[in-house]
Amino acid sequence: VQIQSFAPGRVNIIGEHTDYCQGFALPMAIDLGVTLRGKSTDAHFELTTDADASHVRFQRGTVLESGWGRYVSVLAQECGARFGISGALHADLPVGSGLSSSAALGICLAQIWHPQLETLELAELAQRSETVATGVQCGLMDQLASAGGQEGHALLIDFSSLAVRPISISEDIAWWVLHSGQQRQLEHSGYGQRRAEVEQVLGMIGSFRDASIADIARLPALALRRRARHVITENQRVLAMVDALAHNHWTTAGQLLNESHQSLRDDFEVSTPTIDELWTELNAHPKVYGARLTGAGFGGCLVAMTEPDADLSNWGADRWRVHPSRGAWVEFS
Ligand code: GLA
Numbered sequence: 001v002q003i004q005s006f007a008p009g010r011v012n013i014i015g016e017h018t019d020y021c022q023g024f025a026l027p028m029a030i031d032l033g034v035t036l037r038g039k040s041t042d043a044h045f046e047l048t049t050d051a052d053a054s055h056v057r058f059q060r061g062t063v064l065e066s067g068w069g070r071y072v073s074v075l076a077q078e079c080g081a082r083f084g085i086s087g088a089l090h091a092d093l094p095v096g097s098g099l100s101s102s103a104a105l106g107i108c109l110a111q112i113w114h115p116q117l118e119t120l121e122l123a124e125l126a127q128r129s130e131t132v133a134t135g136v137q138c139g140l141m142d143q144l145a146s147a148g149g150q151e152g153h154a155l156l157i158d159f160s161s162l163a164v165r166p167i168s169i170s171e172d173i174a175w176w177v178l179h180s181g182q183q184r185q186l187e188h189s190g191y192g193q194r195r196a197e198v199e200q201v202l203g204m205i206g207s208f209r210d211a212s213i214a215d216i217a218r219l220p221a222l223a224l225r226r227r228a229r230h231v232i233t234e235n236q237r238v239l240a241m242v243d244a245l246a247h248n249h250w251t252t253a254g255q256l257l258n259e260s261h262q263s264l265r266d267d268f269e270v271s272t273p274t275i276d277e278l279w280t281e282l283n284a285h286p287k288v289y290g291a292r293l294t295g296a297g298f299g300g301c302l303v304a305m306t307e308p309d310a311d312l313s314n315w316g317a318d319r320w321r322v323h324p325s326r327g328a329w330v331e332f333s
Pocket of ligand 1: 015016017018019020138139140141142295296
């Protein structure tokens, strides 16, 4: 059987480090992603990738020790793969940049074995595989956005109920993703530490959604008070953003992006000097409404909301003008 499978990356408009604490986020699937073209086999896997011109080979039922082959072999295992795959992976999504290349790869493969699964179940399957393969307790945002994206829309996700609401994105604004030039890998970043800090706070205050800024004054350490303040204010910014987008209030929307960046920089402490420098320069651009670091941080990309005719094609170490796009799809022939 011939297989063609595609899963997009995502850019998170706003709502960073809120998915693993039952908050709100507003990601959108983008027109960059991971494509697999190949065919099913009985039991062997043979995959090439143009991301780094490497390949992996293994038999169904075995799990590789390291590299992206480990992730693929764990996916096959976690998905209960009933057949192997021989094919080529093509990624036009930059790897390790905060645009969810790993979630896209996970969804791209998982849906081959489980084309009938609902978005949420597919996302959970890919998330579980990523955690088993890398040890990173990532949230569910990236997989949900990749699997469930809708053309022309971002997704408002409520991580306490897992309800997803499509939010129309106007064509009167444009979205640019700019690479800082700093690569990062979640497993070698402070992601796990941030997550542990947030869980410590949750143990003390119960829920970020019900907590007020006054509640966090009681937290015993400055770092914890800062982390909590980020999550509480970021949740509020996501809802304010949805409102600003619905009313074409672009200046307000831009300010919310900037406030999110400042909060990630000062309170959540996941930005870097290189990213902050780019952010400051972006804010001096007359056609930029606002910008912020997108994804987990510690390197990677910024997202900028601009006037439609803004030209940022010389900005950053690399850059893409992205469009809100449909989610993952798979075809068999
Ligand atoms: C990574 C994780 C997501 C989310 C973001 C931060 O992309 O995979 O689940 O936690 O970081 O918002």
